[in-house]
């Protein structure tokens with residue numbers, strides 16, 4: 177298993193050399209993008225990554241391109257591979273008919289963030305000192321590095337701080353959470369972050385909302401500064417710092433919440449949400465809750481403890497179907513937090529019902545619908561639910 181360890185590099189004047197290195201990688205990135213675009217314009221084909229690598233290797237010797245020689249061949253390779261991954265994703269998504277993913281394109285050096293080294297080009301000269309490009313940089317060793325180091329990425333964040341990130345192979349990881357034998361259904365919501373099938377809930381701290389006054393103040397301060405001035409760049413940094421705090425608080429909370437879920441359950445069923453669609457409809461709040469990031473974290477915590485996260489597809493209609501009797505409430509709107517089932521007369525709590533549906537899935541409802549028999553009830557069930565096929569797990 178690959179584990180990442182990030183450490184902050186101390187703020188020193190010599191970090192300007194790291195800035196220069198990242199900027200040079202951005203320059204190379206943009207050069208490669210230009211080559212890709214030109215090659216496509218001339219031939220109508222995708223530029224092969226190995227041909228591009230050979231071309232860049234030759235380019236180093238030419239006048240005016242000596243700066244590429246200073247970058248280290250592996251990080252040059254990595255820049256080309258990043259572009260290749262971007263194209264691969266673009267081709268795959270275009271094939272599927274998704275027009276939202278665009279091919280990789282030019283980036284401002286200011287927003288370019290990192291470069292990656294593999295075996296060569298770096299050395300740990302002490303536990304907390306790394307040599308990159310002939311200069312040593314001390315970092316804060318907040319915890320020991322484990323396993324075998326595969327890659328070293330030097331990152332700068334929006335505030336301008338540098339981080340060194342080691343991707344390490346730690347082999348097989350021993351589970352730290354005990355198996356409980358519990359299976360749970362979990363529903364995400366805008367009102368309540370997580371609702372479980374037993375009715376328990378977890379609320380989101382909504383870090384962005386909490387910081388919205390600070391963010392507003394920082395934004396207003398920025399807008400008053402003269403373009404290109406030193407004060408403006410300082411204000412920009414202050415704004416970036418507030419945003420970074422929000423991200424950190426949210427991440428920290430989500431890791432803890434994911435661990436809490438994994439402590440209780442061995443198998444967790446969730447709905448496969450269309451996050452892009454939700455963002456378009458409800459905007460900021462969806463981004464603040466960051467469901468997508470939470471699912472990734474939960475999946476990681478569960479997997480590394482030998483547990484599983486399973487998804488039911490988004491056409492499963494978990495909110496509309498009453499768990500107890502199978503009645504489908506087509507008129508249900510998002511504003512209805514609870515409704516009375518016309519078939520069995522029970523009061524249905526929307527989120528808890530959805531979580532129960534997610535936990536038990538279709539097989540359970542099929543059994544119910546068969547046991548009733550009556551034609552009227554059968555008609556109340558959509559065809560999808562009488563399908564015994566279980567949704568594929570993750």
Ligand SMILES: [Zn+2]
Pocket residue numbers: 498500501502503517518519520521522
């Ligand atoms: Zn009912």
